Amino acid sequence: MLNIITSLPFSSIEYTHIYTFICTLRIFGIEIACLKPKLNMKYTALIIVIGFLVFAKNMQAQEISNSKTQVNEVREVFSNFQSGYDNRDTSKIDEFLQMFSDDIVYMGVASHEFFKGKESVRKLTVWDWNKWFDLKIPVDEIDIRTDNNVAWFEVVGESGPWRDGNTYEIRMVGSLIKYMDKWIFKQICFSYPAPLKIVKQ
Numbered sequence: 001m002l003n004i005i006t007s008l009p010f011s012s013i014e015y016t017h018i019y020t021f022i023c024t025l026r027i028f029g030i031e032i033a034c035l036k037p038k039l040n041m042k043y044t045a046l047i048i049v050i051g052f053l054v055f056a057k058n059m060q061a062q063e064i065s066n067s068k069t070q071v072n073e074v075r076e077v078f079s080n081f082q083s084g085y086d087n088r089d090t091s092k093i094d095e096f097l098q099m100f101s102d103d104i105v106y107m108g109v110a111s112h113e114f115f116k117g118k119e120s121v122r123k124l125t126v127w128d129w130n131k132w133f134d135l136k137i138p139v140d141e142i143d144i145r146t147d148n149n150v151a152w153f154e155v156v157g158e159s160g161p162w163r164d165g166n167t168y169e170i171r172m173v174g175s176l177i178k179y180m181d182k183w184i185f186k187q188i189c190f191s192y193p194a195p196l197k198i199v200k201q
């Protein structure tokens with residue numbers, strides 16, 4: 001039976017799914033070739049293909065559902081991040097830092113703002129909350145992609161008003177990982193476009 005399958009124009013991934021489908025049937029004591037002894041081999045192959053398509057469709061639907069769930073979970077992390085910058089309550093800095101990995105790499109907009117580890121991020125965040133301009137990240141507009149326990153993102157936000165009265169575009173990119181059933185930041189990089197782009201005057 002497998003000789004018939006391997007003669008069909010499937011990709012290696014599709015072959016794997018078909019083989020898995022056959023093995024699943026055999027676990028339940030069903031041998032495809034014995035379902036209808038009078039069917040010729042072409043019809044038997046057709047039965048296998050139909051079964052595979054149903055199996056693959058169900059798998060794809062499950063993957064899409066899982067991906068949407070993960071994206072929503074990651075977006076919730078950004079909601080908490082933005083809340084931190086909205087409220088700027090330094091008494092809650094420890095709670096805020098829980099959304100970062102121990103080996104977080106955090107790059108700010110200044111030339112010296114290249115930080116590694118939570119303690120460095122603590123110092124930067126406290127300084128930001130006490131002295132830096134408002135930071136607005138449009139949480140619903142963040143482009144998020146996930147692959148198992150890793151997520152990547154990019155978004156354009158706003159920073160200001162500066163001393164000149166203008167609010168400027170700021171960009172944020174980075175990654176998160178899922179650790180102990182919780183999404184946390186692994187890398188963050190902020191940057192301004194050159195030349196600066198005014199979004200509010």
